Amino acid sequence: MEQNRQQFLMDLLRTPSPSSMEMTIQKKWIDYVKPFADKVITDNAGNAIGVINPDAEFKILLAGHCDEIALVINRIDDQGYLHFDKMGGINPKAAIGMKVTVLGYAQEITGVIGVNAQHHGGIKGDFELEDLFIDCGARSKEEMEKYVQIGDLAVYKREPEVLLDRYISGRGLDNRTGAFIVAEVLRRLSEMEVNVGVYAASTVNEETNMGGAYFAAAGIKPDMAIACDVTFATDYPGVNKNKYGDVQLEKGPVLAKGAPINIKINQLLEKAARSLNMKVQYELTQRTTGTDADKMRLTGRGVPVSLVSLPLRYMHSPVETVSIKDMDEEIDLLVKMIAGLTGEESLNPLED
Numbered sequence: 162m163e164q165n166r167q168q169f170l171m172d173l174l175r176t177p178s179p180s181s182m183e184m185t186i187q188k189k190w191i192d193y194v195k196p197f198a199d200k201v202i203t204d205n206a207g208n209a210i211g212v213i214n215p216d217a218e219f220k221i222l223l224a225g226h227c228d229e230i231a232l233v234i235n236r237i238d239d240q241g242y243l244h245f246d247k248m249g250g251i252n253p254k255a256a257i258g259m260k261v262t263v264l265g266y267a268q269e270i271t272g273v274i275g276v277n278a279q280h281h282g283g284i285k286g287d288f289e290l291e292d293l294f295i296d297c298g299a300r301s302k303e304e305m306e307k308y309v310q311i312g313d314l315a316v317y318k319r320e321p322e323v324l325l326d327r328y329i330s331g332r333g334l335d336n337r338t339g340a341f342i343v344a345e346v347l348r349r350l351s352e353m354e355v356n357v358g359v360y361a362a363s364t365v366n367e368e369t370n371m372g373g374a375y376f377a378a379a380g381i382k383p384d385m386a387i388a389c390d391v392t393f394a395t396d397y398p399g400v401n402k403n404k405y406g407d408v409q410l411e412k413g414p415v416l417a418k419g420a421p422i423n424i425k426i427n428q429l430l431e432k433a434a435r436s437l438n439m440k441v442q443y444e445l446t447q448r449t450t451g452t453d454a455d456k457m458r459l460t461g462r463g464v465p466v467s468l469v470s471l472p473l474r475y476m477h478s479p480v481e482t483v484s485i486k487d488m489d490e491e492i493d494l495l496v497k498m499i500a501g502l503t504g505e506e507s508l509n510p511l512e513d
Contacts, residue, residue, distance in 0.1 A: 179231030225339025241299030249368030
């Protein structure tokens with residue numbers, strides 16, 4: 162991956178972007194795409210959308226959500242400890258002993274998620290988020306309230322790392338990698354002759370309600386939409402592949418198959434993969450996808466959708482891990498498919 166592109170990705174990964182508080186990362190995303198987009202639009206949900214060829218009648222929407230899971234402060238006790246609930250799919254066991262950045266209304270402060278020492282019995286049996294707390298060093302509730310109020314958010318304090326020049330690991334790769342991918346697809350296509358309008362959206366709120374995707378698709382009214390998200394890799398110890406399938410890092414992007422997915426879009430993606438001599442993997446989404454695709458599909462008169470995912474290890478942990486090679490291949494695949502569109506394609510599965 163070229164250095165300036167990797168720097169952009171790392172900047173996204175270092176920027177706190179909890180669901181409902183994506184403004185800072187969106188401004189960085191906009192600054193990156195402005196030089197090559199024909200225009201950039203935003204909406205009242207907080208989506209950022211780069212567009213090329215905006216006058217084209219046929220429109221394709223690419224959606225990669227920029228929000229990450231977080232903790233939301235729900236109580237400050239008399240000793241100044243912060244208690245919290247989840248904003249998105251937080252795993253309580255992954256939170257034990259982690260450092261966090263509390264995005265306080267007055268200023269950002271560092272805290273640690275306390276854990277009972279093993280000498281005093283440690284953590285026993287099943288536990289929930291309400292059994293944990295954040296220690297920021299305050300001596301009292303009054304002192305803590307100078308920095309933090311109810312409803313403020315916190316994210317794991319975790320720097321992204323490159324592993325053996327092959328993988329990237331850190332918090333929130335789900336799905337700031339997707340926001341990065343759609344920006345890179347737009348950049349590549351801006352250097353080519355394209356027959357369709359391309360709308361690359363860094364969407365908000367996917368981890369909580371997928372409202373950003375609904376706003377984006379309802380406003381744009383695309384002829385087709387592709388969600389660019391992550392999916393569960395199963396190539397590490399302890400995963401039941403018979404139950405969860407066989408998805409591996411460095412084996413290519415993952416296409417979804419199931420009732421929500423438009424067959425003809427998948428055929429276009431598979432054709433592009435064959436022309437690139439690229440391997441793709443598959444996952445099953447029998448009823449819903451659990452991604453932005455679900456909301457985009459149900460806007461307006463209905464939007465044909467597909468889902469292209471990046472294999473990811475350790476979902477919703479502070480050490481999510483993806484392959485640089487898979488990211489580059491997903492970008493290549495989407496560029497190839499979109500560049501080949503004439504704007505006359507029928508996505509009706511009953512038409513030849």
